[in-house]
Amino acid sequence: MKYLASNLKYLRTEFLLSQKKLGERINISASSIGCYEKERSTPSLRNIQKLSTTFGVDIDTLLHVDLTTEHREISREGKNIRVLPIVVESDNKEKASIVPAKAAAGYTEGYAEPQFVSSLVNFDLPFPELQKEQTYRVFQITGDSMLPIKNNSYVITSYLQNWRDVKFGSCYIVLTKEDGIVFKRIEKSESTHRLRMTSDNDQYDPYEIHINDIKEIWVAKGIIDFDLDS
Structure with missing residues (x-):
């Protein structure tokens, strides 16, 4: 989970979502999102799966690839496939x-x-x-x-x-x-x-x-x- 915190903040910003809005998407509090981004706590596997679905990024990439330096087309594709309410x-x-x-x-x-x-x-x-x-x-x-x-x-x-x-x-x-x-x-x-x-x-x-x-x-x-x- 080396890059989870930085990737989460990066993707949330790319999708123009506040911590509150992202929390609403996956049914957790804004404070929990903040704790994930600051590495104060680790999301459950279920919440990691929800984040993966929300941003259109596979779990392995979300956890182990530094998206802030890769500059791949993840965010651009993700904006076409929308944030999914569940x-x-x-x-x-x-x-x-x-x-x-x-x-x-x-x-x-x-x-x-x-x-x-x-x-x-x-x-x-x-x-x-x-x-x-x-x-x-x-x-x-x-x-x-x-x-x-x-x-x-x-x-x-x-x-x-x-x-x-x-x-x-x-x-x-x-x-x-x-x-x-x-x-x-x-x-x-x-x-x-x-x-x-x-x-x-x-x-x-x-x-x-x-x-x-x-x-x-x-x-x-x-x-x-x-x-x-x-």
Whole structure:
């Protein structure tokens, strides 16, 4: 943990967050953030994981690489993939949030507000296939662009910290500035600063988005469908 304190202060400053605002993001006090930055105390593993998710920096880098001298593209990429509000229980256990179709517009417009995420239905995902240390969210999709996945199905997703970790050809929920929430298969673009969005329904043409338009990327893990008879 040689560089945790200096990296934390550096990243918090890069993201234009006060100690209070960062504390609100991960559900701890501003004084705790201050103690971490001054090396008066060490965050728990769970809080280190939350800091890693918040800043889009893997844990090993956060702890062992001096980001103040590396000057890598972490902060610039991290600002594109936004600071993520989450909901935790009193025992610090993170819950998954459901974003139904009727809340999609509010999610897009109020994405920076932890209060909005707290107002959603939040619950535990008991499936053994899902890793407990990841952040999960469930999005209800609309339309037929990803058939055979049907309209109004729910997509179980896990948060992707960095768009560079996209596995081309896989399905993702993407929150963009222009189009809001979209469910697409991401393919490689000829441009290093764009991603190609494709539909499984060939009636829809593919299109490309610039990485600066991306606010969140969620990896599709599973589908919940309540319309089994159609």
